[in-house]
Amino acid sequence: SQRPRHVRKMLREILGKKNFSYLEAASExxxxxxxxxxxxxGIVRDLILRTPNFDIDLVVEGDAQPFANALAEQLAGRLRFHERFKTGVIILPDGLRIDVASSRNEYYESPGALPSVTVGSIKRDLYRRDFSINAMAVSLNTFELLDFFGGVQDIRDRKVRVLHNLSFIEDPTRMFRAVRFEQRYEFDIGDQTLKLLRRARDLxxxxHISSQRIYDELRHMLNxxxxxxxxxxxFELDLLRSLHSSMGFDRxxxxxxxxxxxxxxxxxxLRMEDLRRDVLYLAILLRSLKPEQIIDIPLxxxxxRRDxxxxxxxxSRSAELLQCIHSEGKLWRKLRLVSQYENDIILLAMVRSNSQQRSWHFLRDYLRSYANTLPILRGDELIKMGVPEGPAVADALCMLQAYxxxxxxxxxxxxxxxLFVQRxxxxxxxRR
Ligand code: ATP
Structure with a gap:
């Protein structure tokens, strides 16, 4: 049932009590x-799917700015508002972000251009969205679910469906979005939508789309x-090849x-918070190209620069790493070697070797524990004990680490x- 009382209850469930209280404040x-x-x-879609989601996206009929100001003030948040796009974001003291937009009647000046914004009604706003499952709303005045385009039914049928025939042409990044929602929820892209997608792909x-917008979608997917x-x-839909000719299907x-x-x-x-998954996957997807070809890809x-x-x-660096540790017998020398490579390269090296190989196990253990098994003695203390300044210090530290x-x-x-250092x-x- 999607009766208001029920919608309210489900929202409290997927948002959690605290985040739901922000929504109640917006409602009041x-x-x-x-x-x-x-x-x-997305949060309305995930509400029907009963999947947790903390992205609060609000649409205000009319001008959003005064409303956003008042809400920010009430929740003691900071508001950043973009006059041109009539959208803003409120950042709450606990870090949660609330996006606020004016209901918009966007029109695309050319396919892929950023939409221009004028104030319009909620139904039109929703009609501008990508798929029926993403084009639902909950009124915060009444907690009614608004589903003009059959989103609930499509979620039941597990279908990703565009709202009209020109959708992919209007915004080709939706081709990637269709795959993303299809695969994430194990849905199917609807038959007609699939036909439209293939047709758009061939055009x-x-x-004509900015690399930034395409990359944003790709990054979402790879993450x-x-x-x-x-x-x-x-691969199956041959969509990667439209990003770069070298990215055709490959087993x-x-x-x-x-x-x-x-x-x-x-x-x-791994405890690697700074790991960039999209970058790792792209290193794999583009591995057949030469470095100088890759550096220049517009996307x-x-x-x-680092990424x-x-x-x-x-x-190729991961191949070199594997080669080196393979030919190195002593543990401390292996440690000395790997410590010179970034974690990303180590992961790539593991991916290209396999778990039957000794080097794979060594790298796993390195990431799992060796990297954190650091000696108590520091470099300057080793120097005081007589270790010559320079590379010998790093050697000594690795010998200690191996110990x-x-x-x-x-x-x-x-x-x-x-004692180990002295003896x-x-x-x-x-001796060297
Ligand atoms: P996720 O759970 O991955 O964050 P989401 O649905 O929140 O999914 P976003 O990319 O954050 O995805 O977009 C938020 C909403 O904005 C979507 O649900 C959709 O209604 C709309 N939207 C986003 N991108 C497009 C697009 N290219 N064309 C039309 N509507 C879009």
Missing amino acids: LALSRRQSVYLVG DLLQ EEYPSRHIARL KTLELVSSMEDLLVVSDF LQELS RQLIALGF IVRRGNNRPDRDEEE IVMPCLT
Whole structure:
């Protein structure tokens, strides 16, 4: 049932008590200001799907700015408002963001241009959206569900459906979005929608779209939990080739993507918050190109230099890393080697070797524990103990680290480390 009382209850469930209280504040404000305000977009879809979602997107009929101001003030948040787009974001003290937009009657001046904005009604606003499942709203005045385009039915039927025949032509990035929602929820793109998608794909429309908008969609997809499904479908629909001619279907690429996904799914041990999944997957997707070809791909110009270099060089650097540790017998020398590579390269190296190989296990252990098994003694202390300044310090630290690793749970204390340096490390260094 989608009766208001029920909608309210479901919202409280998927948002949690605190976030729901923000929505209640918006609702009271809408009533007291006699202004129509709606909750829109992905969160309404996820409400029907009963999936948690914390993206609060509001649409205000008429001018959103005074409403957004009042709401920000009431919730002690900060408001940033873009006059030109008549949209704003309120950032609450706990970090939650509330997007506020004026209901808009966008028209696209040319396919892929940013929409111009004039104030219009909620139904028109929803009609401008990509798929029926994303084009529902909840009125915050009444907590009624507004479903003009059959979104609820499509969720029941597990279908991704555009709202009209020109949808993909109006905005070709929706081709990627269709795949993203289809694969994320294990839905199907509807038959007619699929026909329209293929037709739009053959028109080569992406050329006219800014790299930033395309990359945004691609990044979203590659950051999904199971991107291999998304990539498989993109291959099947031949959508990646429209981004770069080298990205046609390739079984080996798909295998590598799957291994990366497996690795990242079980990688709770990695604690790598700064890991850029999209960049890792692109390094795999574009691995057959030469670095100088990759650096110049327009789509990648949005990325930082570091990320682009990782995409361009990551795969070959990972081969080099594997080669080196393979030919290195001593643990401390292996440690010294890997420590010079970024975590991303280590992951790529694991993906291109396999779990039957010793180097794979070494790299996993390195990421899992060795990298955090650092000696108590610091470089300057080693120098005071007689280790010559320069690369020998790093050598000594790695020898110490290897010693700690070998001791396992019986971690040496400071005295034992000092003893090890005097008895083992120093003679070894002076012998060279
Ligand atoms: P997610 O759960 O991945 O955040 P979302 O539905 O919130 O999904 P967003 O990209 O944040 O996706 O977009 C928010 C809403 O804006 C969508 O639900 C959709 O209604 C609308 N929208 C976004 N991009 C487009 C587009 N290219 N064309 C039409 N409508 C769009």
